[in-house]
């Protein structure tokens with residue numbers, strides 16, 4: 157990566173991997189989205205250090221790349237936790253109480269939507285329809301869908317999957 161690159165994801169091999177990914181897709185028409193998706197698939201998020209690679213390859217400004225990155229809800233710009241809990245906030249789930257569910261999980265995990273718990277265990281994300289509207293409210297933990305989720309159920313789902321923090325008496 158160039159001189160201006162900071163050193164987050166940018167350590168040696170990762171930079172080269174990111175560069176190869178960018179270069180492999182740069183000639184596609186509308187290459188920006190495929191590149192962002194490919195970087196996220198490979199690293200789990202799009203690191204700031206990858207932005208100069210993209211701007212150079214596609215002859216775009218940093219603002220243009222960042223604008224697209226932040227416009228689409230699915231792109232992450234920081235590494236996620238070991239587990240990802242997504243809570244659906246679209247219409248059907250909202251009608252069935254997803255707002256209360258969101259408040260409950262934010263309180264339980266001590267983070268807001270989009271954040272990762274301090275111990276790196278769980279990233280909490282909102283999502284707009286998981287295709288499970290008939291069984292709303294819905295959540296997805298590590299890609300596994302759960303329907304008709306109450307605060308008690310989401311606690312049980314988390315307890316069954318997420319390791320308790322050290323010293324916890326859960």
Ligand code: FES
Nearest residue numbers: 244246249286288
């Ligand atoms: S609205 Fe939540 S799953 Fe469709």
